[in-house]
Amino acid sequence: MKIVLMVLGVVGLSLAALEIPEHLKAAVKIMRKACLVESGVDEKYVNQSRDGNLPDVPKLGCYILCFFEHAGMIEEDGTIHFNDVLHLLSPSLAETAKYVSEECKTIHGDTRCDTAWLTTKCFFEKAPEGSELP
Numbered sequence: 001m002k003i004v005l006m007v008l009g010v011v012g013l014s015l016a017a018l019e020i021p022e023h024l025k026a027a028v029k030i031m032r033k034a035c036l037v038e039s040g041v042d043e044k045y046v047n048q049s050r051d052g053n054l055p056d057v058p059k060l061g062c063y064i065l066c067f068f069e070h071a072g073m074i075e076e077d078g079t080i081h082f083n084d085v086l087h088l089l090s091p092s093l094a095e096t097a098k099y100v101s102e103e104c105k106t107i108h109g110d111t112r113c114d115t116a117w118l119t120t121k122c123f124f125e126k127a128p129e130g131s132e133l134p
C-alpha cells in the first residue's frame, strides 16, 4: 500500500485524490508523520510542495528519501524506479510514472537525500500538473 501511495504522491496527489480510498489516506498520514520525524524537516516545506514547486532544503530530500526507502523504490546505487509498482497503477498514471522515471533515473546527488530531492525535482519538472509531496 505504501508503495502505491508514494507513487501517487510523486506523480500527482490531485490524481490520487480521485483514486485513493478514504482508509488509505490514513496510511499516508502515518508515513508523513514518521518521515517528518526521521528527516527532521520543517513541515512547512512539505506543505509548500505544490504544483511542481519543491523547496530547496536539504532535509526535504531526506524526507522524500524516507518514502522511497520504505516503498523499496531506491536501489543501493541510488537509482530510483517504479518498476515494481507500475502494475498497481491505473494505465494513465503508470504511463506518467514510466515516463518520469525514464527521464529522471540517471540523476544522482552527493548523498542519498540529495539524489531523492534532485530526482523528485526532475519528476515535478516533467509532470508539474498537480505534483506534490505526500
Ligand SMILES: *[C@@H]1O[C@H](CO)[C@@H](O)[C@H](O)[C@H]1NC(C)=O
Pocket (backbone or CB within 6 Å): 042, 043, 044, 047
Ligand atoms: C501542513 O499541512 C498539514 C495538513 O494540511 C497541517 O495539518 C499542518 O498544520 C501544516 N503544517 C504547517 C507547518 O504549516
